[in-house]
Amino acid sequence: VDVTRLSEHFTLDELCHSQTASRLCISNTPSPLIVEALKVTAQGLERVRALCASPIVVSSGYRSRPVNDAVGGSSTSQHMSGQAADITAPGYGTVEELMHLIYSHRDAVGYDQLLQEFVREGIPDSGWVHISFSDKPRQQALVIDHTGTRVYQA
Ligand SMILES: [Zn+2]
Numbered sequence: 001v002d003v004t005r006l007s008e009h010f011t012l013d014e015l016c017h018s019q020t021a022s023r024l025c026i027s028n029t030p031s032p033l034i035v036e037a038l039k040v041t042a043q044g045l046e047r048v049r050a051l052c053a054s055p056i057v058v059s060s061g062y063r064s065r066p067v068n069d070a071v072g073g074s075s076t077s078q079h080m081s082g083q084a085a086d087i088t089a090p091g092y093g094t095v096e097e098l099m100h101l102i103y104s105h106r107d108a109v110g111y112d113q114l115l116q117e118f119v120r121e122g123i124p125d126s127g128w129v130h131i132s133f134s135d136k137p138r139q140q141a142l143v144i145d146h147t148g149t150r151v152y153q154a
Contacts, residue, residue, distance in 0.1 A: 006035075006042035009049055015042065015061030015085065018071075026066045030082055037082035038062060044133040045085060047109050051101055054091035059128055061085045083112070084132035088125075095119050095127045102129065103141050103154055114141045116152060 004012040012030075015038050021028035030038060038061065049056050063071065063079040078084035089098050099116040102109055112134040119127030127145075141152035 010042040034082040052089045052092035078132040086128045112137045116143045
């Protein structure tokens, strides 16, 4: 296990772990350039962690192109450049509560894209928050579910 730290609370391993990569024996090792992007992402996640006052669970961070293809990710996914992570914060609250918290502190968090993905009403622990960081943050907040994509309404 590589415990290389990207930031105080996030390791390289944590942001590169992929069940799909392990299962399909696909490489998911980032280039040095992508590790630099992952450090920026980890710093962003630190700001979210501080807001929540609770650990963040990363279900997907970096994805090599083959891994991204295998999980059906977008062909332009920021997961492939190390700029995005899918997260939950079970110690803080639901995905909707996490989404609302980050959105309410958007200037402090400085995200590029914030997506509430695949929350299904009445199904606990469904969905996740996708958050990305870039040098030109678009501060875009969207909801994506089985009905489509729409602008997030706080
Ligand atoms: Zn994502």
